[in-house]
Each structure stands twice: as structure tokens, then as C-alpha cells.
Amino acid sequence: MNELEQILHFLRATESKHRCDAGESALAARALLQVKAKTYDIKYPGLKAREYIPMSTDTDPGAEAIAYHQYDQYGAAKIISNNAKDLPRVDVSMAEFTSPVKTLGASYGYSWLDLKRAARAGVPLTEMRARAARRAIEQGIDDVMSVGDEPSGLEGFTNHSAVHIGAAGGAWSGRTALQNYTDLQTVYDLVNNQTKGIHQVSDIIMPVSAYNFITSQPWATTASDLTVKKFFEQNHPGCRLSSWYRLATAGAGSTTRLIAYARDPEVVEGQLPLDFEQLPPEAQALEYVVNCMARVGGVQIRYPLAVEYVDGL
Numbered sequence: 070m071n072e073l074e075q076i077l078h079f080l081r082a083t084e085s086k087h088r089c090d091a092g093e094s095a096l097a098a099r100a101l102l103q104v105k106a107k108t109y110d111i112k113y114p115g116l117k118a119r120e121y122i123p124m125s126t127d128t129d130p131g132a133e134a135i136a137y138h139q140y141d142q143y144g145a146a147k148i149i150s151n152n153a154k155d156l157p158r159v160d161v162s163m164a165e166f167t168s169p170v171k172t173l174g175a176s177y178g179y180s181w182l183d184l185k186r187a188a189r190a191g192v193p194l195t196e197m198r199a200r201a202a203r204r205a206i207e208q209g210i211d212d213v214m215s216v217g218d219e220p221s222g223l224e225g226f227t228n229h230s231a232v233h234i235g236a237a238g239g240a241w242s243g244r245t246a247l248q249n250y251t252d253l254q255t256v257y258d259l260v261n262n263q264t265k266g267i268h269q270v271s272d273i274i275m276p277v278s279a280y281n282f283i284t285s286q287p288w289a290t291t292a293s294d295l296t297v298k299k300f301f302e303q304n305h306p307g308c309r310l311s312s313w314y315r316l317a318t319a320g321a322g323s324t325t326r327l328i329a330y331a332r333d334p335e336v337v338e339g340q341l342p343l344d345f346e347q348l349p350p351e352a353q354a355l356e357y358v359v360n361c362m363a364r365v366g367g368v369q370i371r372y373p374l375a376v377e378y379v380d381g382l
Contacts, residue, residue: 340366
């Protein structure tokens with residue numbers, strides 16, 4: 070007999086001795102029901118965009134767009150004669166890149182009666198709803214910074230249009246330790262070489278499945294705890310390997326994707342003109358509504374050669 074059945078049995082047994090009305094029966098049942106003090110809330114994947122993407126908050130929250138200029142030099146010196154009058158000209162060119170700024174919004178509300186009921190039950194209702202609104206805004210920021218918002222013209226980090234896409238040698242789960250290590254080494258060298266050593270890979274992010282595989286895949290057949298991940302990190306002490314659930318389907322055709330990049334705000338930067346802001350409660354009849362907002366400008370990748378995607382691992 071479960072707990073609820075025991076309560077009902079007790080109520081029926083006492084009914085003949087004392088006739089309870091509906092309210093008394095409900096109170097008796099509630100008194101016998103022990104409610105756990107800890108709540109078991111629904112869990113969601115971690116929001117990692119702020120961890121992987123340097124954020125900029127120095128833009129005016131009222132701005133409608135964020136622009137930056139990129140200058141390049143062209144021309145070269147040449148051997149000239151003593152009386153030369155047509156020395157080679159050099160100059161600079163400028164390109165402007167612009168991304169729009171959009172507003173994220175969410176709200177929560179509570180009535181006078183909600184407050185009374187929550188106080189009686191000992192539940193911090195307004196606090197819980199405020200946390201839910203904050204979570205909604207944070208989720209929105211994470212979504213925009215991760216995958217952008219195509220209708221708004223906002224670019225994301227995992228699918229930015231300026232980044233080159235390479236291909237892995239195959240699914241890591243079916244390849245040898247040396248083959249998987251070679252994939253990591255290849256993308257590491259590619260970024261360093263194509264930027265002529267100006268930028269070096271500081272982070273390699275991959276899907277959770279691929280990360281877990283190389284974390285447990287032995288580097289050698291001899292008895293050792295050395296794995297592919299550990300061996301790579303030993304040989305590249307300035308490079309961090311990590312995982313992100315968003316990369317499970319970020320590749321072309323919803324395939325897996327790896328990102329190797331220099332985690333430098335000059336290279337990649339998320340634009341967050343207004344972080345989470347909660348406005349004062351607004352009275353609407355017997356209810357109070359609290360509006361929350363943030364302003365986002367997506368992700369700018371200013372040096373695309375310092376970032377590389379690899380699909381199909």
C-alpha cells in the first residue's frame with residue numbers, strides 16, 4: 070500500500086467516528102503527506118557561450134548596429150635608380166563590417182493572491198519566477214551567440230559564414246588513436262600556419278561524444294593511463310580541449326563539428342550591449358508584471374583565418 074492509499078484508508082476508517090467535510094478531509098490528508106524540502110527542478114544543458122566566446126559590453130545599449138573598421142596595407146618597395154622619379158606608391162584600404170543589435174525580452178508576473186498563497190505555503194514564488202526569467206534571457210543570449218539568428222542578420226560562433234570548413238578523416242569512434250591525434254594536430258597546425266604564426270590555437274572544442282571518446286581512447290597498447298586527449302595536451306600545453314553539446318549537429322547537414330581557434334577578443338567577440346536588466350514591477354489591475362530584457366549583436370569574427378571548423382568527426 071503506497072502513501073496515498075494509506076492516507077485514504079485512514080480517512081475512511083475515521084469517517085464513521087467523525088464525519089469530516091471536504092475541507093477537513095483535505096487538511097487531514099495534507100497533514101499526513103510529507104513534502105520534501107528540496108525541490109527537484111528540471112535540469113538543462115549548461116550555457117557555455119560566455120565561457121568560449123569573449124564578450125564585449127562597451128557598446129551603447131541604444132545602438133542599432135555595431136560596426137568596426139579593418140585596414141590593410143598594399144604596395145611594395147623596389148630597387149630604384151639614383152634619379153628615379155616614379156617611386157612605387159603604397160597605400161591603405163579600409164573595409165567596414167556591421168552587425169545589427171536586437172533586443173531579447175521575457176517577463177514574469179504575480180498577483181496579490183499569488184503572494185498570499187506562496188507565503189502560506191512557504192514557497193518563494195516571485196524569486197523562482199525571477200530566476201526563470203533570468204534563465205530565459207540567458208538562454209536567449211546563449212542561443213544567439215552560439216548559432217546566431219538568421220532572420221535578424223545575427224551571426225553565431227558555431228556556424229559563422231566567414232569561417233572555412235574542413236573535413237575530418239572519419240568518425241573518431243571507428244579510427245585509431247594515431248588517426249584521431251593526427252586530425253587534432255592537422256587543424257592545430259593549419260590555424261598557426263595560415264596566420265603565419267600571428268595567431269595560435271588556444272582552444273579546440275568538439276562534440277561531447279568525440280570528447281568522451283578521445284578522453285578514454287588509449288594512446289598506446291601498453292598498460293598506461295595515457296589517452297589521446299592527455300597525449301595531445303602534453304604536447305600542446307597552451308591548448309585546451311573541451312566539449313560543447315551544440316557541436317553535435319552544428320556541421321553541414323547536421324553533422325558533428327569541431328572548432329579550433331585563438332580565444333582572443335581581437336579574433337572572436339560576442340557583442341552584448343546590454344546584459345540582463347529587470348525593469349520595476351508594473352501594476353496591471355490585481356497583477357504585477359516585471360519585464361526583463363537584454364541587447365545582443367551576435368558574434369564578430371574579425372580574423373577568420375584564426376578560426377577553423379572541422380566536420381564529420
